[in-house]
Amino acid sequence: MNYENPLQPPKKEAAISYYSKEQIECPVCGAKFKREEMYSGGGRVIAGDLTDELRRLYEPSAKYGEVHPLIYSMTVCPKCLYAGFTQDFRIVDKATAEKLLEKMDQRHTAVNGLFGRVDFNNARTLHEGAAAYYLALLCYDEFDEKFSPTIKQAICALRAAWLFSTLGEKEPEENYTYISKLFYQKALFLYRRALELETTGKEMIAGLKSFGPDVDKNYGYDGVIYLGALLEYRYGQKADMEMRLKRLSTHKISLAKLFGLGKSSKNKPGPILEHARTLYDSLKAELHETDDD
Incomplete structure (x- = not known):
């Protein structure tokens, strides 16, 4: 038999994350806290498949178990629950900070309503x-x-949908799968809105460092076009079929340009072109079009 040496300290659990040495001061409420960061390397992350939503799946490792890089990307003040992408977190003007502080209780109520x-x-x-x-x-x-909030909200809604979907698989007794569907609907609205605002020049999408949608790769503006089409096809309304088909037809044209240009461009990543081609074919099928049309 193997017995642990009582003189040896107990083994530490394999760490996935750590806390930053530098304290962050919340620009909204003034609270100071250390940001949780994920360790890189060491076999913590084993990349798996890429879904058609451009979400990277990960294989659990023997040492660390399941790891979800997505959960560490946002900076959140633990006191007032102000949250945002790290590059935006400290860039808050006084007027915005005041509005965010006023709604602190609303944020606490909102998340408590979902999770307790x-x-x-x-x-x-x-x-x-x-x-x-x-x-x-x-x-x-x-x-x-000027901070391009709509496309950032779109990415947040999509990532929330992914995580709530995973929670639904792990805790089927909760309503997380239903909540995931609501966030997919929100993501559809926001991707659609972001593209409209960019087209009219009212809000530029270029204000984001990475378009994601996941944290492992930046698919750029092509990813926004593709996801706008995918979300419309998968989660768009079907009550007004004339409107639906009109939107799908517009997306089909955008996708054709995307993978058409991609054939002659080495800068476009292969996976998105493959998914765009598959989605294009699905749109044509719903539109009852053939290759001769």
């Missing part, structure tokens, strides 16, 4: 990860258009 309670003072779980994107979605409502 989340605590950003402790190591994040899927619950805090999903809550972080929901909170950022609420907070970006107060940001000026």
Whole structure:
């Protein structure tokens, strides 16, 4: 038999994350906290398949178990629950900070309604990860258009949908799968709105460092076009079929340009072109078009 040596200290659990040495001061409420970061390397992340929603799946490792890089991307103040992408977190003008502070209680009520309670003072779980994107979605409502808040909200809504979907698989007794569908609907609206605002010049999409949609790769503006089409096809309304077919037809043209140009461009990543071609064929089928049309 193998017995542990009582003189040896107990083995530490394999760490997935750590806290930054530098304290962050919340520009909204003034609270100071350390940001939780995910360790890189060490076999913590084993990349799996890429879904047609451009979400990267990960294989669990023997040492670390399941790892979800997505849950560490947003910076969240544990006191007032102001949340946003890291590059935006400290860039808040006084007027915006005041509005965000006024709505602190609303944010607490909103996340408590979903989870009972989340605590950003402790190591994040899927619950805090999903809550972080929901909170950022609420907070970006107060940001000026120069920060491109709509496309950021779109990405937050999509990532929230992914995480709530995963929570639904793990906790089927809860309503997380239903909540995931609501966030997919929100993501559809926001991707559609972001493209409209960019087209009319009212809000530029270019204000975002990475378009994601996941954290492992930046698919750029092509990813926005593709996801706008995919979400419309998968989650768009079917009550008004004339409107639906009109929107799908517009997306079909955009997709044709995307993978048509991609054939002669080495800068476009292969996976998105493959998914765009598959989606294009699906749109043609719903539109009852053939290759001769």
